[in-house]
Amino acid sequence: MRQYTVTSLTAELDRLVNRAFPRLAVEGEISQISTPTSGHAYLTLRDGDAVLPCVVWRGDWSRITRPPRTGDRVICHGRLGLYSGQGRYQLYANRIEAAGEGQLQRELAEIRRRLDEDGLLDPRRKRPLPTAPGVVGIATSTTGAALQDFLRVSRGRWPAARILVAGCKVQGVDAAASIVRALDLLYEDGRSDVIVVTRGGGSRLDLLAFHDEGLARWIATGPVPIVSAVGHEIDTTIADLVADAVAPTPSAAAMLVLPDAGARAQWVDEAQLALEAVMARMLRMHRRRVVELAQRLRHPGRELAQNRAATDALLARLRAGIQRRIEVEREHLDAIASRLQALSPQGVLERGYAIVEGPDGIVRDPGPLTPGDLLDIQVSAGRLRARVVE
Numbered sequence: 001m002r003q004y005t006v007t008s009l010t011a012e013l014d015r016l017v018n019r020a021f022p023r024l025a026v027e028g029e030i031s032q033i034s035t036p037t038s039g040h041a042y043l044t045l046r047d048g049d050a051v052l053p054c055v056v057w058r059g060d061w062s063r064i065t066r067p068p069r070t071g072d073r074v075i076c077h078g079r080l081g082l083y084s085g086q087g088r089y090q091l092y093a094n095r096i097e098a099a100g101e102g103q104l105q106r107e108l109a110e111i112r113r114r115l116d117e118d119g120l121l122d123p124r125r126k127r128p129l130p131t132a133p134g135v136v137g138i139a140t141s142t143t144g145a146a147l148q149d150f151l152r153v154s155r156g157r158w159p160a161a162r163i164l165v166a167g168c169k170v171q172g173v174d175a176a177a178s179i180v181r182a183l184d185l186l187y188e189d190g191r192s193d194v195i196v197v198t199r200g201g202g203s204r205l206d207l208l209a210f211h212d213e214g215l216a217r218w219i220a221t222g223p224v225p226i227v228s229a230v231g232h233e234i235d236t237t238i239a240d241l242v243a244d245a246v247a248p249t250p251s252a253a254a255m256l257v258l259p260d261a262g263a264r265a266q267w268v269d270e271a272q273l274a275l276e277a278v279m280a281r282m283l284r285m286h287r288r289r290v291v292e293l294a295q296r297l298r299h300p301g302r303e304l305a306q307n308r309a310a311t312d313a314l315l316a317r318l319r320a321g322i323q324r325r326i327e328v329e330r331e332h333l334d335a336i337a338s339r340l341q342a343l344s345p346q347g348v349l350e351r352g353y354a355i356v357e358g359p360d361g362i363v364r365d366p367g368p369l370t371p372g373d374l375l376d377i378q379v380s381a382g383r384l385r386a387r388v389v390e
Contacts, residue, residue: 014082023079024079025077027075030070030071030073033070039061064095068096115213115238120216130257131259132259135192140167140197140198140250145200147198149200154254158261164189183219193224194225195224197230198253199231210239211238219243354377358373370388375388
């Protein structure tokens with residue numbers, strides 16, 4: 001018979017357990033949960049009469065985006081080990097998910113795919129919210145805090161708005177159909193400028209109705225803008241994806257769809273002051289213009305005299321300029337005439353010269369002439385006839 005110490009036996013059992021269950025997933029309901037200051041989490045999983053202690057180390061626990069709560073049915077992933085301090089086996093989990101979460105994720109992914117194929121997830125399809133709606137429709141439970149939160153904020157922000165409430169279930173197997181009926185009532189009523197679908201916070205399973213494909217299509221095809229205001233911030237529901245706008249809480253939805261009356265009144269006051277300032281500047285400018293025109297109309301004779309004097313001065317300058325131009329041109333013409341006179345044949349004759357023409361034309365050389373030839377002599381005063389004697 002082999003003999004063990006408590007420590008060696010515990011170590012051997014731990015090796016056997018690790019070898020037999022290196023990785024596993026265990027489903028159960030959380031009956032107890034503790035998160036001390038160390039940052040680790042200690043859970044007790046129950047399934048019928050069986051219980052299993054579970055430990056989640058601080059680093060793994062900090063990575064869980066949606067920490068489970070007592071009563072949740074979960075699937076813990078990790079390894080099985082032996083805790084030597086108490087001689088018991090326990091699950092060391094590094095990941096926790098809600099039971100059925102994997103299947104749910106696949107179903108939601110398929111719904112998103114179909115909606116995307118139909119163009120219902122296209123951001124360009126989303127409609128703008130009215131700036132100051134007169135009537136706001138709201139589909140929610142009439143007994144929940146969500147409605148009261150919405151009404152309280154609405155009365156404080158925009159008391160003039162009328163709120164139409166269509167009561168419906170917001171949790172349970174038939175909640176999606178109930179919300180669709182409430183929306184249908186608001187659609188048929190036709191008075192709402194915008195519609196809010198809302199509920200308070202809850203677990204992921206509590207929000208399953210807002211993942212319903214039929215509800216999503218009813219929201220996407222509504223005649224007026226729809227705001228999804230499911231009380232959560234971690235998860236995004238299918239309703240959020242198809243709605244025209246999203247608010248994290250019912251109160252935030254009221255702030256989103258309704259303007260702040262106080263801020264709007266302040267804006268109106270500021271706009272009025274700005275408009276009055278602009279009008280005052282325009283009045284001052286036009287008043288100065290009227291004064292200037294009145295002064296000019298008060299003494300029309302003076303202005304006419306000034307204009308007449310300016311005209312006379314311009315005419316005098318014009319006449320003087322024309323006269324100077326004429327004199328310059330006359331002097332220029334006289335100089336040209338003098339030059340022409342000096343160069344003309346008549347001028348040469350007037351100085352005592354004569355032009356003699358013989359039988360062969362102008363005589364420049366007397367050699368070719370013979371006695372008896374007739375000559376034509378032109379002088380300044382006329383013409384003479386002569387005969388060559390020798």
